[in-house]
Amino acid sequence: MRRSALAVELAPHGITANTLALGTVRTPIDGAFPFDRDAFETACRERIPLGCCSVPDENVGALLLLAPDAGAYLTGARIVVDGGVLAEQMHRMRLTCPAAYAACTTLSSATLW
Numbered sequence: 001m002r003r004s005a006l007a008v009e010l011a012p013h014g015i016t017a018n019t020l021a022l023g024t025v026r027t028p029i030d031g032a033f034p035f036d037r038d039a040f041e042t043a044c045r046e047r048i049p050l051g052c053c054s055v056p057d058e059n060v061g062a063l064l065l066l067a068p069d070a071g072a073y074l075t076g077a078r079i080v081v082d083g084g085v086l087a088e089q090m091h092r093m094r095l096t097c098p099a100a101y102a103a104c105t106t107l108s109s110a111t112l113w
Contacts, residue, residue, distance in 0.1 A: 007076030016075035018066050023082030024053040049084030 006017040024044060045051045062081045065071050080086050 003078060004076045011075055016066075016071060018071065018074060018077045018079065020059075020062055020066065021078055021080045021082065022054070022059055023048065023080075023085050025059065026053045026055050047085065048082075049088045052083070054081065054083060 003017055003019050010017055044053050059081050062079050065079065066074065
């Protein structure tokens, strides 16, 4: 079931339904994978507008927003915490492929209502 449908379905029962969409998060487990750490850090600096991966503590604020007291009136939302990756992609799409950008923004507006 989609987040928005779930939010509408559960709202009469006082239950909120939201999603937290995280970007790349550095955790202790990432050291267990065999990959070139320097190449990965370079890719993060180049592709993430804030220039780095997040650490778990940097995502706590968004999570607390969804906590019952702070987010009591928030339902059906998707909170993106990705260092600006999504915003930068949409900006780049607007400049390089205006027709695709227009179709994407029209679709987003239509699905809101």
